[in-house]
Amino acid sequence: MAKAEFIGEFEQLVLLAVLRCGEDAYGVSIGAEIRRQTGRSSSRGALYVTLERLEKKGYLQSRLADSSQQRMGRPRRYYRLCPAALKALRTQRQALLSMWEGFEEELEPSS
């Protein structure tokens, strides 16, 4: 298993989106989740690249399933988080939180 490396911003988003989607994490839903939560559409190519990179790094695991009419017989590729991913996310979050400590007021959106 890869050790907890520093992961990029988009990689974090993708990982978190996979987490949020739970069992339903595949290309379409992951993209939709990112769009929903961040309010912006991600680049499709970037998405697939990142998914593959994360899988190579050992943060994600994928499997094929559910080929259906809708997809002209092509199966979906479902992704799920590996424990190492969690560790990396935690480290990341902790790092950010420590950085932000003391500046909560600045963080509040101006009303």
Next chain:
Amino acid sequence: MNARSDRRPQVPGWTEALLSRHLPARLSSEVLGDFEEELLELRLSWPARHLWCLRQASSVLFHSLLGKFSSPGRLPKRRGDSFMNAFGQDFRIAFRKLARRPVVSFLALLTLALGIGANSAIYSVVYAVMLKPSPYPNAERTLMLGMRGEDSSVSFRECRQVLDKAATLEKAGCYSGWTVSLSGDDDAVLLRAAAVYGDFFEVLGQPALLGRLPSAQELERHEERPVVISSQLWRTRFAADSSVIGREVLLDGSPATIVGVLPDSFEIPNPGVQAWFPLRPFQEQGDYRRYRYLDVLGLRRSETGPQAVRQEIEALEMGMLAEVVDSPQEVVDWTTTVTPLSAYQSAQARPLLNALWAAAGFVLLIACANVANLQLSRASARQREITLRRALGAGRLRLLRQLLVENVLLAVSGGALGLAVAYFAVNGLRRFLPAETPRVAEIALDHQVLLFTLAVSLAAGLLFGLAPALRLSRRRHFSALGAGRTLTADLGQERLSRLLVVAETALGLVLVVGAGLMVQTLHRLTSVDPGFGAQGVIRMELSVPRNRYPEQEEVVRFFQRAMEEVRNLPQVEEAGLVHLTPFTGYNWGSRLEIEGRTFSDLQEQPMTDWQIADSGYFRAMRIPLLQGRTFDPRDIQQGATPVTVINHALAQTLWPGESALGKRIRSGQEGDVWVTVVGVVGNVRHHGLDQPPLPEMYRPLGQRSLRGMHAVALASGPLEGAIPAIRDTLRQLDPQVPVSHLAPLEEKIQGSMRDRSLMLGLLGSFALLALLLGAVGIYGVFSDGVARRLPELSIRMALGASPSHLKRRVVSQGLRTALAGVVLGLAAALGLSRLLEGHLFQTDPHDPLLLASLSIFLLLVSAAACYLPARRASRTDPLQVLRDV
């Protein structure tokens, strides 16, 4: 690959061609599939669709051209997902989790250890005494034959009938319990023994440990008397010397030869029997039914069943009855019984063990309920962890399995600890079991018990783990991952916890009621008047050997001298003789004829216990004289009228409303002698404190005598001083006359209550344990409930509710739950009271006062248990709580 549909794909052909050519196959399939799905969703019209595809495909291609895609390389390998590996992982995770909360885990472990340990201990007893296959080789086909009526023994004539004529039995023999004195090379000693006849040894099939076992012919010969001794006697008295075979000893003063040694496991007719010798049957005159003292055992043929045997024996009995009674069909108060050996042996211990097993089972259920509640209370803390794990890809089944492994690990560890508990418990149990319990020596924590413990542990783990695990692994939506609690408690979990508390309370009440009934029984028993003064009385057993005192007069004179010497001791106030002291466990009974009355049938004649005594006996035992006199020296002179002293019960039975003095009766023990009643004494509870006193008649020592008699002495001072003095005096008088069982009479009385005391001890311990576990359980559940409700309660307080009001709310909620449990428990207790029936005395299992007071007690305990959380609830600062939400 599914068949393609008839519809036209949303993705245009050029996109498909483009992507398939420039992307690795695996990726193009995924991307094209995703495109197709999204386009269906978006429902774009023709130009928009192509534009969309253009944009998306270019993004993908752009990144592809940047070389960011590799050919499908090696993905990081996951560790082998084999079955064993998964299990190993589960175990490690489970162990880590348990170790992380040491206090809770220890509590659960202890609870389980007590519950499982108690069950293992009881099971080891039950297994050895009731379930283990009998050690006798022919045990499966061995039957005990009996007559159920006034007594279950048979006469010698009936025994001979069975031996000669029973076709369904391969072999048969009979026996009778006896006490004999053994002497010869060493001090004389009194032994529990058995007189045997016929194929007694062959029926059981147990080979001798040393030497041989006498055959039926040998037992019948009159010249020599072969005797078989027990392994224990061989070790203690003959130092396990193999030359004991062929040695001559004196049995009751008559010569006998030791021919064999039987192993310790041989316990017929009862545990503690030390010797077996040939039976010399009584001369039976007239109605054979007067001389019933034998028990018969038979080996049935393999092809016949017990029912066939019973029918044949019954037919034989009918045949014999026809010889003495005109219409045998009318004699209804007897039935022939045929009991398998194992059932017969464990019959006495069975009710006790059944009740104890039930009680132990209850304690285990309570323990499981407690641990289940413990697991539930941790549920909310674990919810986030579980959800996370689900997101990480753990399937529900995998998760369930992992949770169950955790619970099973806890349970099996508890079971292992429980074995230690069982070890001590078994040692204690062994000491306190009643003396007649068979195979006590075989009670051990053997592999059967270990298997049982393992099975119970696994079952317990599943029992308390399944429901919480199922709840926990259920799918939740992901708000659970967010920080912060919800304001409302999880209702389903609360209901389950509450249900468990109700169950625990019900079980606890049943145990408490059981213990309460036993307390009352023992209390009632100890306040029964036995009919004599036991305080300060010492009893002993004497047996006058034939070789030194061949004539009856010599026997009588010895006894009289012995009593005189004992009476003269400064430590002794009074002394006397009787055939059998009370609480010996049995008595000699016989039928009576009354002068001036006739009976159409033997069965109609009144029964009485028949005793021999001297006047010193009545004085030493302080038995009140109600009418007339006891015995005096006149009665023993030559030509004196045969007299008897009877007890009040016999007087009332035979001559209600009249004086019994001067009346004459004749007993089956002395079928040719009419005796005159000269006195009436108070009733003595000979057969036990819980048995009503039976009619009894006493014949004076001198007019009748026996070689084996009991003696009693009333000490004038402390018993410790009197006992050795008496022993020395008697030994000086004649060292060849064995004196045994020299002990305070009160010990015998205590011994008679031993069964019930044991019941009380165990039930009481279980009840106490149940109360403790139940209280802890209730405390835990309500403490949790309050903690979870803290925000809600704080709001109430902030809105003006008083702290005491909140306290009352929590306590009343606790009481309501406990009340439900109490009601359930009462119903169960009423239903299960059967189990204790045989042990109760003057105690009504449905006694409303007792049940009500015990229920209130339990409610108070429950109220106390939830008072602490209630107080905590009322003490919190509402603002602080709300701020933390």
